[in-house]
Amino acid sequence: MGAIPSSSSTAGLSQVTDPSSSNPSSRQMAQQSIKELVESAIAENKITIFSKSWCGYSARAKKLVASNYPEYPAKVFELDLIEEGPDIQSYLQSKTGQGTVPNIFINQQHVGGSSDLTALQNSGGLKKLVEQDSQSTKL
Numbered sequence: 001m002g003a004i005p006s007s008s009s010t011a012g013l014s015q016v017t018d019p020s021s022s023n024p025s026s027r028q029m030a031q032q033s034i035k036e037l038v039e040s041a042i043a044e045n046k047i048t049i050f051s052k053s054w055c056g057y058s059a060r061a062k063k064l065v066a067s068n069y070p071e072y073p074a075k076v077f078e079l080d081l082i083e084e085g086p087d088i089q090s091y092l093q094s095k096t097g098q099g100t101v102p103n104i105f106i107n108q109q110h111v112g113g114s115s116d117l118t119a120l121q122n123s124g125g126l127k128k129l130v131e132q133d134s135q136s137t138k139l
């Protein structure tokens, strides 16, 4: 009793977690996966709307897109209904400078919020943006 167990290292097994190691923290890994989630949603969908289910501005944006561009259904994330919502919102704030929802991307371009979307629709710019070939707007 009291003896420190010898570190009978078993070949092939990596050592237990060393808190002083330079491995990324779980927080950093979570932030990385939030970034990947957001960036892949934007890259893979013509229209992506980060929304909140109770938000009237979000409702207006979703309705504008659904009624004017029914052939391009938006990928919608209701940030109040998913666990990652607050982290997604803060990543979007750092990426776009916009902290509010809806936060809208079309053909990989940041459009802004509901009022930006409406202004773009009224100027004719939204139709052009939606109908652009996605590939031409990718990096």
Ligand SMILES: N[C@@H](CCC(=O)N[C@@H](CS)C(=O)NCC(=O)O)C(=O)O
Pocket: 052, 054, 055, 056, 057, 058, 099, 100, 101, 102, 112, 113, 114, 115, 116
């Ligand atoms: N001018 C913005 C207004 C958007 C706005 O005020 N959204 C509210 C929710 S309806 C918001 O994001 N509040 C802060 C929050 O929910 O974190 C727009 O047209 O999209």
